[in-house]
Amino acid sequence: xxxxxxxxxxxxxxxxxxxxxxxxxxxxxxxxxxxxxxxxxxxxxxxxxxxxxxxxxxxxxxxxxxxxxxxxxxxxxxxxxxxxxxxxxxxxxxxxxxxxxxxxxxxxxxxxxxxxxxxxxxxxxxxxxxxxxxxxxxxxxxxxxxxxxxxxxxxxxxxxxxxxxxxxxxxxxxxxxxxxxxxxxxxxxxxxxxxxxxxxxxxxxxxxxx
Numbered sequence: 001x002x003x004x005x006x007x008x009x010x011x012x013x014x015x016x017x018x019x020x021x022x023x024x025x026x027x028x029x030x031x032x033x034x035x036x037x038x039x040x041x042x043x044x045x046x047x048x049x050x051x052x053x054x055x056x057x058x059x060x061x062x063x064x065x066x067x068x069x070x071x072x073x074x075x076x077x078x079x080x081x082x083x084x085x086x087x088x089x090x091x092x093x094x095x096x097x098x099x100x101x102x103x104x105x106x107x108x109x110x111x112x113x114x115x116x117x118x119x120x121x122x123x124x125x126x127x128x129x130x131x132x133x134x135x136x137x138x139x140x141x142x143x144x145x146x147x148x149x150x151x152x153x154x155x156x157x158x159x160x161x162x163x164x165x166x167x168x169x170x171x172x173x174x175x176x177x178x179x180x181x182x183x184x185x186x187x188x189x190x191x192x193x194x195x196x197x198x199x200x201x202x203x204x205x206x207x208x209x210x
Contacts, residue, residue: 027070029157029167034206036064036080037168041204043082047179048195055194057104061086066206068169073133073154079121084110108186115142122150131155135173141182150175150202167208175200 043062049055064080087110091100105112118141126134131154139148152173161168179198180189189196 027154027157027169028159029068029070029169030159030208031069031071032067032167032208034066034068034167034169034208036062037205037207038063040170042202044201045198046201047198050192050194054199057087057089059083059086060088064204064206066169068206068208070157073127074125076125077122078125078135078137080119082118082120084116084118085112109184111142118142120148139177142184144182146177146181148175148177148200150200161207164207166210168205170205171202173202173204 038061041062041064043059044056045058046054046056059082061083062080064078067077069075085105087101087104089100089104091098093099093101104110107113118139120137120139122135122137124136126136128134133152133154135150135152137148137150138145150173152171155170155172157167157169159167176197176199178196179185180196187194
């Protein structure tokens, strides 16, 4: 009985050793450079607001591209460029006698007269279980560069997507920065007030041009 148990245990260990640690999802899309489909993309950011909610806004204009390798996702490279002047809060202009979008574009916040764009570029890709990826990268914002890692999911891919008939890949991703690292110190951070950590939430589809 003990000998059979030992042999069974050895068999299980052998199968576990032979199994791949990070099996990639089935990917239909071919290799190549993919460009952001801006009609199927969103870039949100949110921050704690007086302990009551996560205040949420977005950037309406941004570009991105992915050098995609379906045979080895760790070899993929991604980059993005964000138009800071496209910040959109949906705060009605004139409410409480202020233009909140305009304030955010000013020198107390994004200072778009001096820093029109923010950029991000991946430095590596770590392939996790299933279709999950961890993508370390560098964010350049307001003249300061600092790490920003995105936890991403490869949602799916097409060799020929319906309607467009083009190769397409789609991702969801999230990351967090401390706004103070980039000099975004207004409003001040406190136990009651606006939080330091800003969550970035991305939904994006990419198309390989014909």
